[in-house]
Amino acid sequence: xxxxxxxxxxxxxxxxxxxxAQARERIMEVIEFADRDVLDLARSRxxxxxxxxxxxxxxxx
Numbered sequence: 001x002x003x004x005x006x007x008x009x010x011x012x013x014x015x016x017x018x019x020x021a022q023a024r025e026r027i028m029e030v031i032e033f034a035d036r037d038v039l040d041l042a043r044s045r046x047x048x049x050x051x052x053x054x055x056x057x058x059x060x061x
Contacts, residue, residue, distance in 0.1 A: 029044060
């Protein structure tokens with residue numbers, strides 16, 4: 001097994017279930033983008049949400 005896969009496997013077992021679930025979701029996104037050869041074009045949904053949250057915070061000030 002690849003060293004990265006081994007490290008990921010170990011961490012997924014160590015992290016809290018919620019953290020592991022979030023990591024799995026994001027990793028699946030990256031795999032899907034790589035399968036479509038669009039890694040350079042795709043933004044993560046989490047990054048988009050962070051920007052939206054920042055904009056919301058600015059508008060409430």
